[in-house]
Amino acid sequence: MAIKIDIDLKAGxxxxxxxxxxxxxxxxxxxxxxVSTGEMGNKPDAVKLGWLKMRTKxxxxxxxxxxxxxxxxxxxxxxxxxxEAEKKE
Numbered sequence: 001m002a003i004k005i006d007i008d009l010k011a012g013x014x015x016x017x018x019x020x021x022x023x024x025x026x027x028x029x030x031x032x033x034x035v036s037t038g039e040m041g042n043k044p045d046a047v048k049l050g051w052l053k054m055r056t057k058x059x060x061x062x063x064x065x066x067x068x069x070x071x072x073x074x075x076x077x078x079x080x081x082x083x084e085a086e087k088k089e
Contacts, residue, residue, distance in 0.1 A: 021079045029072045031055045036069055 025033070034040065035048045035055075043051075045062050052060045 021076065021083060024079065025072070025075070028056055028068070029075070032065070032068050032072050033076075035065075 022030070022033075031052055035051055040048060040051060045065075049060045049062065049065060052058075052065065
């Protein structure tokens with residue numbers, strides 16, 4: 001099963017992530033990463049929230065988006081740390 005992930009991997013620490021780590025994210029988490037990086041990262045919050053609503057079929061608030069982004073970034077940090085620890089062993 002191939003999952004297409006359209007994420008700008010040049011944005012921030014995402015360029016160092018492996019595809020397996022990104023593939024482990026849920027559809028919602030991938031959408032949050034996509035909207036917060038690349039070209040979408042420079043758009044106003046209203047545009048981001050509208051894009052998230054279109055992508056996930058759910059209503060989004062700025063507060064909900066920021067909380068979800070924080071959770072997703074923590075999850076990614078943990079996954080990267082685990083991959084680095086595994087790499088050293």
